[in-house]
Amino acid sequence: ATELALDVQRYLNLEPVKAEAPSSLYRFRKFARRNQAALITAAIILILLTVGSVVSTGLAIKATIAQRNADALAKKSQSAQELAELREKDANEQRNLVLRSSRALRQNLYASDMYQAQHFLRDGNIAKTRELLLKYAVSNQSQEPLRGFEWQYLWDRSKGDELFVFDDLERPTGALAFSNDGTLLAAISTDGNVCVWSVRTRMRVAMFEADIQQRWIFGLRMQFSKDDRFLYLGGQRISRLSVRDTSDWSQVACFKGASFPLIEQDKEGQFAAYHNGDFKLFNVNQQRETGAGFSTFPLSGKEIRNYAFTADREMIAIQERNKELISIHDVQSGRKMMDWPHSSSRDTGLMSIAGGLQYVAWMPEIWNRSVDEVQLRLFQPFEEREIQLENSQPGLLIAAEFSPDTQWLVAGGWDYLLHVWEPSTGAKRGSFKGHLDEIFCVAFAPNSQTLASAGKDGRVYLWDLRSMKPKPDLESIAFRKSARDTEELNSRKEFAGVFPSALWAEFERGDVDYFFPSDFKRRGWRISPDGTHLVHRVKDQSLEIHNLTESRFEASLDVIKSERRFGHHKVSHTFVSNDRLLYRTNDGFAVWNVRYDRNEPNKIPEDFIAFKGASSDGRLLAMERENEEAGIVVWDFDAEKAVSVLNGMDHGYHRIVFSPDSKLAIATGWDKRGLVWNTTTGAVQHVLTGHKQGIHAAAFAHDHKSICTSSPDGTIRIWHLETGREMLTFTPDVVGADRLIFSKDNQKLLILGIDKTWLLRVPGLEQIDQGLAAILKENNPL
Structure with missing residues (x-):
């Protein structure tokens, strides 16, 4: 009963009873009922923890996935960015390649055009020369300008030799005539326009349109009357002849069916002209045929195929149709002077006769003819x-005339040049250039010195035979050739007196010691580039240094004894810059600074045995070692280290010439090739080929666009520095120039020989551009 009461009590206390053995589940239920609040709380917490864990895990997974996606996107974005950067x-690189290719193409085209322009200029083809040069007249602001010394040289020499150009006519000009007093010049073009100018x-x-029907260029003719009262206009085989009064240029008569040749009669206003296969008389005052006497005119009955008058119109050479001979007649009497059997009438083209029948010039027609004929x-x-004419085959000639005094024969045609011969000897005295196209007609003024020509370009050119002198390429510069009178130079003023005063200012900051006469240099005289020392x-074995600005002695230096090596003096002393004097001692090379009156502390290796050249600032020195095959060492004096080695010459090096920026160098010597090196790497940048003998002298232009070389073969050549292509060659009367120097403005090239000095001048670009503006406006009026 006690146990039962205890079990009841336990039951009421939600504890396990002992009436039977409790199972684990039983005990747990009791425990749960007894601690229900705590367990619910714990369950809630557990559930929350579980849910939290699940949610956080899910979020973590999502975050991880998002991170992975973000990383993937970032990686993809980075790849895309790298790809974009790569692209x-x-x-x-492609753009730079295109730009470099475009630049190289432009530079090659420029060099080629300059080379071609020179050939056109040599042939006297001014039109083609200027056409090529005008391509580079105005540079695009976005492109590198290409014009250099050679362009200016060719432009200056492409100017015509004419005194004046009349450009009023727009169409090809077929006939010219001077008035008998030489004051007026008239011309007629294919469109019938006639223009008259005052020669003075x-x-x-005046300018008017001629009343003629046919306008065949080779058939047009014009002629002033003997008293200059009338101007006759018409042509050969042109069936209309117009007569103009020169007082007001009005038409006073027009004769249908009449054509040239025209022969004036003694009676005023009366003339004979060719009409329907025969000569007839006409009267300007009656404006009709005379109707009487034309059948008995001395030259009647002749079918004229070709003709030529003497300048005084006293004789005429007539080439009749279907006749083998050319007959020469006195104009007024009609008396036959002679038959000229040297050419058949079927073959003769151009023909001209001199006054008094002293000379006859002719050229056969070109049809079915060989070039030699x-x-x-x-x-x-x-x-x-x-009489054998010198250079009698300049090209097909269309017009030829003897001067009234018979001293000159002038002819022009397809080669755009007027060729001038001396008939008495057949010697060619020169040629005039200036025509832009073929020449169709030539006329002499009565003074036998003034000449007019015209042709396809429609322009009428006026020339003076007295100006027929070859344009000199070089101007000889005279200065003292001996140092006998200048044993002591104590001041800059005395020093300047040794040199050409006109050039002193322009080359004052250049290598002025180039101007020294040869006996100065042989005696060891050297001058600083700025002329101060x-x-x-x-x-x-001793040197003295003098300050020319302050007229005082500064220092004395010991040098090695002068010696010769392979026919050349070893350089014992020379200025490498305004301040630095390089000299040789028994221990090797040293540098004296004339500004600070002391030796430079920098050392030059003792194994250098010869000096070959220096950059303009004296920093880079070209030095030779004992073994010539080892090349020339470019030594950086300031850094005391070798920069590069110049190799590749087939023969010994005489001198190394540096460019103004010291980036390039070229060697002179017996090698016919000109090697241009990059002084930083020693790589050969260009090989200049063209000289037949070695290169004696070289110079870089200050604008870094060209390089000039001279050779004992007698040529001076200018090369394009970027491409290495030859652009210009001329052969002056200078062989073996000692030095070449460009002036600072690149408008002068100085050529120094052993005993003489020459100057090649070109106009400045600003001066050229002023004239170009008018030319470009004329060619492109819009």
Whole structure:
């Protein structure tokens, strides 16, 4: 009963009873009922923890996935950025390649055009020369300008030799005529326009349209009357002849069916002209045929195929149709002077006769002719001999005239040049250039010195035979050739007196010691580039340095004894810059600073045995070692280290010339090739080929666009520095120039020989551009 009461009590206390053995589940239920609040709380907490764990795990998984996606996107973005950068880099490389290719193409094209322009200029083809040069007249602001010394040289020499150009006519000009007093010049073009100018004032006097029907360029003719009262207009085989009064240029008569040749009669206003296959008389005052006497005119009955008058119109050479001979007649009497059998009437083209029948010039027609047969020939009819013309085959000639005094024969045609011969000897005296196209007609003024020509370009050119002198390429510069009178130079003023005063200012900051006469240099005289210091050998092993600005002695230096090596003096002393004097001692090379009156502390290796050249600032020195095959060492004096080695010459190096920026160098010597090196790497940048002998002198232009070389082969050549292509060659009367120097403005090239100095001038670009503006406006009016 006690146990039962205890079990009841336990039951009420939610404790396990002992009436039977309690199972684990039973005990747990009792425990749960007894601690229900705590268990619920724990269950809630557990559930919350579980839910939290699940949620956090899910969020963590999502975050991880998001991070992975973000990393993937970032990696993809980075790859895309790297790809974009790679593509941009590739695009930049392609762009730079295109720009470099475009630049190289432009530079090669420029060099080629300059080379071609020179050949056109040599042939006298001004039009083609200027056409090529005008391509580079105005540079695009976005592109590198290409014009250099060679362009200016060619432009200056492409100017015509004419005194004046009349450009009022727009169409090809077929005929010219001077008035008998030489004051007026008239021309007629294919569109029928006639223009008359004053020869003295070069002003237009009149312009009108001629009343002629046919305008065949080679058939047009014009002629002033003997008293200059009338101007006859018409042509050969042109069936209309117009007569103008020169007082007001009005038409006073027009004769249908009449054509040239025209022969004036003694009676005023009366003339004979060709009409329907025969000569007839006409009267300007009656404006009709006379109707009487034309059948009995001395030259009647002749079918004229070709003709030529003497300048005084006293004789006429007539080439009749279907006749083998050319007959020469006195104009007024019609008396036949002679038959000229040197050419058949079927073959003769151009023909001209001199006054008094002294000479006859002719050229066969070109049809079915070989090149050798088409040449101008000159005869003396009375002596029955041919005079050989020098260079008688300049090209197909269309017009030829003898001067009134018979001293000159001038002809022009397809080669754009007027060729001038002396008939008495057949010697060619020169040629005039200036025409832009073929020449169709030529006329002499009565003074036999003034000449007019015209042709396809429609322009009428006026020339003066007295100006027929070859344009000199070089100007000889005279200065003292001996140092006998200048044993002591104590001041800059005395020093300046040794040199050409006109050039002193322009080359004052250049290598002015180039101007020294040869005996100065042989005696060891050297001058600083700025002309402030003079160094000369006093004894065989001593140098004295003088300050020319302050007229005082500064220092004395010991040098090695002068010696010769392979026919050349080893350089014992020379200025490498305004302040630095390089000299040789028994221990090797040293540098004296004339500004601070002391030796530079920097050392030059003792194994250098010869000096070959220096940059303009004296920093880079070209030095030779004992073994010439080892090349020339470019030594940086300031850094005391070797920069590069110049190799590749087939023969010994004489001198190394540096460019103004010291980046390039070229060697002179017996090698016919000109090697241009990059002084930083020693790589050969260009090989200049063209000289037939070694290169004696070289110079870089200050604008870094060109390089000039001279050779004992007699040529001076200018090369394009970027491409290494030859652009210009000229052959002056200078062989073996010692030095070449460009002026600072690149408008002068100084050529120094052993005993003489020459100057090649070119106009400045600003001066050229002022004239170009008018030319470009004329060519492009819009």
